[in-house]
Amino acid sequence: MTDVDIRPATAADLPAIVAMLADDPLGARRESPDEPEVYRAAFERMAADPNQHLVVAVRDGRPVGTLQLSVIPGLSRRGAVRTIVEAVRVDATERGGGLGTLLIEWAVAESARLGASLVQLTSDASRTDAHRFYRRLGFTDSHLGFKREL
């Protein structure tokens, strides 16, 4: 998949990213693509934080995939830095073609480059295809992921 480029997202990519976030069984209920100002404000906050890496995978100039990589310094595991992968999406036209693998492998390589010794993510219990995908990429589902909405 040499014709896809993974690069930092810009504000111009936001409509495409939000469309991908919304085009998803869970995201459809959670997102509001008709309120771009909400996402623009969030993007500015992410862009101001050097530990947030929002990227897009681009083919022929069009964003067709995205993820967010967050860098978390910490004390545990001998002061290990860990990264967290969130909001992984692949455009419907690209699914099953290896783009998800490319994105996660990018996140793993970038995490190592940033000095992390652990990459982690949570995946909704209903996303069984995603679970197989992450196991195949060397991830172990050793943990339960707990959430509480505020």
Added chain:
Amino acid sequence: MTDVDIRPATAADLPAIVAMLADDPLGARRESPDEPEVYRAAFERMAADPNQHLVVAVRDGRPVGTLQLSVIPGLSRRGAVRTIVEAVRVDATERGGGLGTLLIEWAVAESARLGASLVQLTSDASRTDAHRFYRRLGFTDSHLGFKREL
């Protein structure tokens, strides 16, 4: 539990925090309390990041609990800010006395104060007591937590 104060950790608290991280079935294999310089470097990195909140619960001047709260801005869920709780530990002398509840309730309240709409954490599948504890505190284990070591 009005005689316990939760406050930001300082470098002087590091030996007590590291001792708590190591006094744990999983932590015992992962930590090196005899190498304080490792933890001091990690502490400096955390202290320089305004999105990392390392706290201690203090009784009679002594740290008896700790956790790390990380703030993660993001695009998904309408630009929601989420927080992540890591490295929750309660001193062996305090276990079963409600200090864990106090720490997690502090993390939830602080997350709301910081503008987050979601608090999340992962708990090792072997920590079944912790799972009951988090469910009782209003957390839902809706996700699988995947990790990959680098």
